[in-house]
Amino acid sequence: ALQRQQQPEATSSGGGGSGGDNIKVVVRVRPLFPGEAGKGAANVVQVAEDGGSMKVIVPGPGGASLSREFGFHACLGPDTSQAEVLELCGITQLLDAALAGYHVTIFAYGQTGSGKTHTMSGREEAIDDDAYSGADADDGIVTRSVRYLFHQAHTRKDAKYSLKASYVEIYNEGVYDLVHFNKKSLPVKWDAAYGFYVQGLKVVPCGQSRMMMEVIRTGMKHRRVGAHQLNMESSRSHSIMTVYCDATPTDPSSYDYGTVRYGKLSFVDLAGSERVKDSKSEGVMLKETININKSLSVLGKVISTLAENDAAGTTAHVPYRDSKLTKLLMDSLGGSALTLMIACCSPSSLQVEETLSTLLYATRAKNIQNRPTVQYDPREAQISLLRREIELLRQENTLL
Ligand code: ADP
Ligand code: MG
Numbered sequence: 001a002l003q004r005q006q007q008p009e010a011t012s013s014g015g016g017g018s019g020g021d022n023i024k025v026v027v028r029v030r031p032l033f034p035g036e037a038g039k040g041a042a043n044v045v046q047v048a049e050d051g052g053s054m055k056v057i058v059p060g061p062g063g064a065s066l067s068r069e070f071g072f073h074a075c076l077g078p079d080t081s082q083a084e085v086l087e088l089c090g091i092t093q094l095l096d097a098a099l100a101g102y103h104v105t106i107f108a109y110g111q112t113g114s115g116k117t118h119t120m121s122g123r124e125e126a127i128d129d130d131a132y133s134g135a136d137a138d139d140g141i142v143t144r145s146v147r148y149l150f151h152q153a154h155t156r157k158d159a160k161y162s163l164k165a166s167y168v169e170i171y172n173e174g175v176y177d178l179v180h181f182n183k184k185s186l187p188v189k190w191d192a193a194y195g196f197y198v199q200g201l202k203v204v205p206c207g208q209s210r211m212m213m214e215v216i217r218t219g220m221k222h223r224r225v226g227a228h229q230l231n232m233e234s235s236r237s238h239s240i241m242t243v244y245c246d247a248t249p250t251d252p253s254s255y256d257y258g259t260v261r262y263g264k265l266s267f268v269d270l271a272g273s274e275r276v277k278d279s280k281s282e283g284v285m286l287k288e289t290i291n292i293n294k295s296l297s298v299l300g301k302v303i304s305t306l307a308e309n310d311a312a313g314t315t316a317h318v319p320y321r322d323s324k325l326t327k328l329l330m331d332s333l334g335g336s337a338l339t340l341m342i343a344c345c346s347p348s349s350l351q352v353e354e355t356l357s358t359l360l361y362a363t364r365a366k367n368i369q370n371r372p373t374v375q376y377d378p379r380e381a382q383i384s385l386l387r388r389e390i391e392l393l394r395q396e397n398t399l400l
Contacts, residue, residue: 031078047077101261110344112272150209167219178219
């Protein structure tokens with residue numbers, strides 16, 4: 001159980017301000033590819049002009065077509081650029097929150113080929129060493145975020161910032177370090193003070209942004225190459241790139257002077273959400289299929305339970321422990337964290353069922369109202385409490 005301290009004046013995820021915006025759900029529709037159109041696919045997804053809602057045309061009875069409407073915090077159409085994604089998703093506010101000590105999760109959900117990796121990481125070859133050379137048009141959320149974080153860390157005067165990174169893959173309920181890749185999976189352990197963690201995972205201190213870019217590139221390469229070694233498809237695994245933002249306040253008059261804030265950002269590129277056909281799967285393949293379906297459904301259950309608890313003011317059991325993915329995201333999803341879910345979908349008539357299933361999943365996630373709180377190390381929080389008490393006693397003594 002992490003010690004959580006309320007800090008009402010700090011930033012939240014921004015947006016409407018009408019409450020309930022600590023989890024945001026955004027849908028991004030990718031363009032219809034010329035190859036798809038060539039195969040007779042039609043565009044069946046329409047995003048409203050104001051970006052607040054979208055329509056999906058589904059075949060109805062007797063050749064008629066029905067239209068189903070969905071509303072989200074934002075609906076991003078096929079013409080949305082990578083730079084616009086950051087703006088329309090309010091990523092800067094989330095990054096500022098992580099620098100202020102909050103835990104933030106940004107995840108991409110959707111069927112294989114819907115644009116999850118494009119949205120999160122962009123093109124691997126486009127990742128530039130020189131973070132100050134400006135973003136490549138293809139750069140995704142992760143590299144653009146890293147640029148922003150380092151720029152802030154190097155220019156802000158309120159605290160001394162130290163940024164670190166790790167990159168893991170979860171495949172078939174095994175956790176692999178994508179920076180120091182090894183075919184042997186790492187155990188997930190529980191610590192009463194810190195919660196779940198990956199034992200033996202290398203967290204890389206990054207003094208410069210190019211070091212973090214290297215972590216990202218290495219991780220993406222290993223996700224591709226490692227998939228081969230593990231004899232799997234990379235679309236069947238989840239990846240989590242984590243940026244740790246430790247901040248030591250430098251202003252003696254600050255309320256949290258001397259207490260390190262442990263902000264954290266998790267960028268999650270989920271396994272393809274398509275229902276894998278079980279008919280041909282046997283042995284390892286079958287186990288893999290069950291595990292992917294299970295972890296995504298546990299994630300959905302965790303999210304919907306959080307939403308229900310919140311709406312009804314109840315405290316129903318949240319099944320974080322039912323999958324490795326939700327164990328590792330436990331401190332960053334629900335409760336005290338800020339969450340952004342980007343549901344990616346195809347506009348193609350040939351994939352309309354998967355698109356509907358993605359939109360239903362996204363709809364369920366919409367209602368959670370988290371209460372974000374700054375994260376401190378529990379032991380350090382104790383020490384700073386004692387320090388404050390000593391100071392009070394000292395003042396009393398001098399008054400006597
Ligand atoms: P996923 O990770 O969900 O399997 P990808 O991100 O790999 O899907 O996308 C599949 C293909 O579609 C890639 O070639 C990618 O570059 C392209 N693509 C996805 N989204 C977009 C987009 N919004 N604009 C242009 N190309 C896209
Ligand atoms: Mg992908």
